[in-house]
Amino acid sequence: MTNSLYNVFLRRVIFLTTFWFVVTIFLIASVDGQWYRYFHHRSYLSPARRMVLRRRPRAIPEGAIRLIGGHRANQGNVQIYHVGRWGSICDDEWDQREANIVCRLLGYSAAETPTGDSLFGRASSSLIWMDNLYCTGNEKRLQDCPFDGWGKHDCSPSEVAGVVCQKKDLHHNSASSSSTDKEASAIIQPVRLKENNFSLRLVGGRSPSEGRVEVKVPGTEWGLVCGDGWETLEAGVVCKQLGLGFAKAAIQSSSFGGQRSQMILSGVKCRGDEKTLASCRHDNVGAVDCPGRDSNFAGVICAKAMPDLVPDEKEIERSSYLEEKELLYLQCAMEENCLSSSAYRLQKEKRYGYLFEKRKLLRFTARIGNVGTADFRPFLPKHAWEWHSCHLHYHSMEVFAHFDVIDMQGNKVAEGHKASFCLEDNYCRQGAQKKYACVNYGDQGISVGCTDTYLHNIDCQWVDLTDLIPGNYYFKISVNPEFKVPEMSFDNNAARCNLSYDSVTAKIWNCTLGKP
Secondary structure, three states, X not given: OHHHHHHHHHHHHHHHHXXXXXXXXXXXXXXXXXXXXXXXXXXXXXXXXXXXHHOOOOXXXXXXXXXXXXXXXXXXXXXXXXXXXXXXXXXXXXXXXHHHHHHHHOOOOOEEEEEOOOOOOOOOOOOEEEOOOOOOOOOOOHHHOOOOXXXXXXXXXXXXXXXXXXXXXXXHHHHHHHHHHHHHHHHOOOOOOOOOOOEEEEEEOOOOOEEEEEEEOOOOOOEEEEOOOOOHHHHHHHHHHOOOOEEEEXXXXXXXXXXXXXXXXXXXXXXXXXXXHHXXXXXXXXXXXXXXXXXXXXXEEEEOOOOOEEEOXXXXXXXXEEEEEEHHHOHHHHHOOOOOHHHHHHHHHOOOOHHHXXXXXXXXXXXXXXXXXXXXXXXXXXXXXXXXXXXXXXXXEEEEEEEEEEOOOOOEEEEEEEEEOOOOOOEEOOOOOOOOOOHHHOOOOEOOOEEEEEOOOOOOOEEEOOOOOOEEEEEEEEEOOOOOOOOOOOOOOEEEEEEEEOOOOEEEEEEEEEOO
């Protein structure tokens, strides 16, 4: 009897032990064992630890958007989430259409204004996911727009895109901002720079022609200028005012020191033709609004000799014509985003016979001359040039020229762009020597006194007019439109012309030079 009871007890022990072993293994294998630890160890956990176990990390969806660096929730530099990492967006081609998409994704009705040049502070990471976005404004996601490809860009952390979205509650925000302005005005006495009431100097450079920019007004010590939005145009005004020539580089960092100095000026924006910094738009002296102000200082490097590009406006008039061409022969151009958005919709839909759909292309020759005192060179080093396997050439600048068709109200209704795949000396005036040629991975540039000619018959040397309503327009070519390579002057970098289009022919006339 005793042995029988012992055997029953032993079988039950073995059964229960086996049962709990199987259950434990199952729970450990399920959801990384979270449920097992919850049930078997909960009594030994602190309340804070129990909350951690209950809380599951929220998965960030691919293509998520966020704004960083702004003073309010509706503004900041744009970042997009891709393959597990947040990255910035380059401000090349960034305009109202892309900004509207971002703001709608964030729950706002539309964008108040797109921003560039890292307006809300330099990117803390060098990771830039997108460049040269070409959106129509109707896309639901930024990645639905044509762009250069994930991680392909030619921008620095000081060239990221941002937005200011329209506020959800205008009454509430305006009231709060006005009260903030009243508090600020009660503390800081507004002071503006005037032609005769401030001094300007460069400090911390290796030579007198470079350094961080410092200003001084009566009653204050020398102070720093915020590097937020500081670019070639602002740097050029500083070099001009100090008699140091032209801006070779605009600096947005603490590379020239200044960490122990006080910052007293921000919000500087210039057109480029001002004689002094006082004529540029700027915040009140002392009322500083500067993201990353501990290291975001404005600096310049000046030079006496600089290039100066000028498009040949007469050649544009003489060489322009309208051509119809099937998509079948434009596949390489599509890779470079050289066609209008309707071409990419056809490609996406892949309807039968779509490759034989014809595009109407306004073709022309662009002859670009260097009338400056130094060679024009790509800003990217040679090892960073990108090989394009379709055209079998290198891109030394992502965007060398913009081609825009503008209606009579000033709205851009068609556009194109030209990547600088080959900057070389095609023709030089008497006494000038050819230096640059594209063959055999040669050096690229445009020498002083030479011209580089983009003939009308090469890819992307056009504007796609397929979707344009016949009528009268303005046509504009802008060279070095993003001011990435400093020049003596940008006042002659664009040719603005009249354009007549009747869907069968196109005529360009009355071209004049101006600023992009």
